[in-house]
Amino acid sequence: MDLGLKGKIALIAAASKGLGRAVAEELAAEGASLIICSRGDEALQEARAALETAHGVPVLALAADVANPADVARVVQAAMARFGRIDILVTNAGGPPAGTFDTLSAEQWQAATQLLLTSVVELTRAVLPGMKARGWGRILNITSISVKQPVENLMLSNSLRAAVTGMARTLATEVAAQGITVNNILPGYTRTERVVGLADATAAKEGISAADATARWESQIPMRRLGEPREFAALAAFLCSERASYITGTSIPVDGGWIRGLF
Numbered sequence: 001m002d003l004g005l006k007g008k009i010a011l012i013a014a015a016s017k018g019l020g021r022a023v024a025e026e027l028a029a030e031g032a033s034l035i036i037c038s039r040g041d042e043a044l045q046e047a048r049a050a051l052e053t054a055h056g057v058p059v060l061a062l063a064a065d066v067a068n069p070a071d072v073a074r075v076v077q078a079a080m081a082r083f084g085r086i087d088i089l090v091t092n093a094g095g096p097p098a099g100t101f102d103t104l105s106a107e108q109w110q111a112a113t114q115l116l117l118t119s120v121v122e123l124t125r126a127v128l129p130g131m132k133a134r135g136w137g138r139i140l141n142i143t144s145i146s147v148k149q150p151v152e153n154l155m156l157s158n159s160l161r162a163a164v165t166g167m168a169r170t171l172a173t174e175v176a177a178q179g180i181t182v183n184n185i186l187p188g189y190t191r192t193e194r195v196v197g198l199a200d201a202t203a204a205k206e207g208i209s210a211a212d213a214t215a216r217w218e219s220q221i222p223m224r225r226l227g228e229p230r231e232f233a234a235l236a237a238f239l240c241s242e243r244a245s246y247i248t249g250t251s252i253p254v255d256g257g258w259i260r261g262l263f
Contacts, residue, residue, distance in 0.1 A: 004242025006031030010088035011079055013066050013123065016043040018192040019142055020092045022229035026237035028055035032088065035079040037064040066093055066119035067111070076126040085134065086127045088240045091120045092142040095194050096156040098201040104155060116160040120167065128175070137180035138240045141168050145188045145255050153205065165251055172249035181248035183239050188255025189217045190227040222257035
């Protein structure tokens with residue numbers, strides 16, 4: 001299937017590893033040029049070199065913290081200087097600390113808000129005018145299965161990713177007639193560094209091993225295994241594509257059947 005992504009320009013946040021890296025790989029394989037950012041420059045430059053070598057597309061890699069609005073503005077400005085436009089935005093950020101309501105400080109709430117919600121608002125604000133002017137755009141937010149079925153001990157993620165979902169659904173209606181789609185993709189338990197960290201946090205909280213924590217999650221997933229980043233990225237690429245032009249305002253899980261709800 002030709003996804004119609006050849007020559008498109010995609011900005012992908014937190015793309016040096018994990019889910020963001022996997023999405024970058026899929027979009028590059030389809031012929032899209034990339035702007036990737038993350039906080040760690042060494043891993044980011046390794047990702048840039050690997051993507052350019054494997055797929056032969058130009059990749060602009062910029063170290064940045066999406067929780068900092070000034071960094072977001074700098075990345076977008078550099079992208080515009082290099083490519084002249086941004087057709088696709090994939091928002092993404094590392095997860096905030098695990099914890100219950102009583103264990104989280106006001107400072108942790110503020111930091112998580114900047115990371116998970118403000119970053120999406122600022123990235124969207126920066127790219128949306130150009131998408132409107134061209135009459136085409138794709139905005140895809142990587143959130144979490146927790147927006148449909150909250151995950152125990154993830155108070156910050158459960159709360160703030162749900163806020164992103166509300167914003168995205170409202171925006172989707174506002175820009176649909178202008179050829180712009182806005183969707184959310186919900187990763188389940190996927191084999192990434194974030195999930196390894198959650199296993200460690202669960203193990204420390206409950207006095208069990210990280211392997212036991214992972215095994216418990218796998219027992220709750222109908223497919224009885226963790227997902228792989230490439231499985232997640234395949235849907236992400238489709239939602240960013242020309243072929244997904246009539247899909248907007250959705251929140252689609254990639255979770256091996258973990259969510260038990262009907263919607």
